[in-house]
Amino acid sequence: MDNAIYHYGKKYIKKMIDILLATYNGEKYLNQQIESILNQTCRDWRLLIRDDLSTDNTINIIKNYTSKYPDKIRLIEDDKGHLGLARNFGALLEAAQSEYIMFCDQDDVWLPNKIELIINVMKAAQQRNPGLPVLVHTDLRVVDENLNVIADSFWKLVGIDPQTANNLDNLIIRNAVTGCAMMINRKAKEISTPLPAEVKIHDWWIAMNVAKAGKILFVPVPSSLYRQHGGNVISAGRKKTFRLSDCKNGIVNHYKIVRKVVPDANPVILTARILVSEITRKIKRTRKRA
Known part of the structure; x- marks a missing residue:
């Protein structure tokens, strides 16, 4: 059997896991993120990157990696223009063809055993629930822009109880799944795509669909360094009066x-x-x- 996939006429060796990286003006931290993926203990993956018309050096950084690792890293090039974060991930989801899919922010750092940790839980879950959509997610360690630890647990920091994530009634009210900490199987992708135009938070949409039709499991340990900086600080913003x-x-x-x-x-x-x-x-x- 040909273990290859074809995209725009090009042939690629199929991997067990597709990692989806949506980029936009991410030059400052992108190298660290990609290097942390290259250093994973599990090697059976392919990194798919779609850039959302960056105006900085992001695209050159990506092309440097695709030339060095053509069998591992691929840039998705299309004519869809600037899509925004959720639709950028939506375009990557449509391009993904592996059995398992992970989502990657452009400014974090993955701990070396992240993929190995999650894939073991995912495979065990599929054995117990054959044919069902499955989502596995983990906690995160929150760090500042220089990777100094702010909080050992993102869940505790923002008041998330991961046990509520498998309950659709709870997810309807509040998302408890963070995209950069989750893996889904092919069935989960099938029931979640295409993303509706109204969806602004891709991980919440996927989690609700999986909670309705399948299983969500959590691993109570951090798998990434979740970087907080000027562009993405949790609850950052100006002081406002409630209206x-x-x-x-x-x-x-x-x-x-x-x-x-x-x-x-x-x-x-x-x-x-x-x-x-x-x-x-x-x-x-x-x-x-x-």
Whole structure:
């Protein structure tokens, strides 16, 4: 059997895992992220990168790696233009063809055993749940831009209980799965693609679909250094006064996305739950910024 895949007429050796890296103006930390993937103890992977029209040196960094590691790293080139983060990952998902898929931020550092740790849990889960969509996710170690530890547990830092992630009712209200810490199987990809245009958070969309039709498992140890810096600091932002009107767009978009996953949900109850969730989230953020 030919263990190869074809993309735009080019032949590639199929790997067990496709790692999806969405980039945009990521020159500052991109080398560290890619090097941490190259240093993984598990070697049966392929890194797919799609750049979202960066204006810095990101694309040259990527091409340097694709020329050095043509069998391991590939740049997805298309004419789709600038898509934004979620749709950039959506385009990568469509290009992925391996049995397992992982998601990668451009500014983190993977711990050396990350893939090995997650794939072992994934394969065991598939044996117990043959034919089902499966998602496995881990905790993260939060660090500053120089990799100094801020918190040993991202879950504890932001108040996430990972045991709630396998419950669709809980995920409807709050995402408990972080994309850069998760792996999905092919079945999970099939039920989650294509990503609807309304989706702004790809990991939340995938997690809800898997929770509805399959299994979500968590590993209570960090698998990456989750870097916080000027462009992505948790809860960063200006001090604001809480206004109900600030929640309007979030509530409407939240409702549309959830209805796509759970079309038979009671609209009155669903709206009330989302309203409470959005207001609570907004109040908490306002207090943190005060």
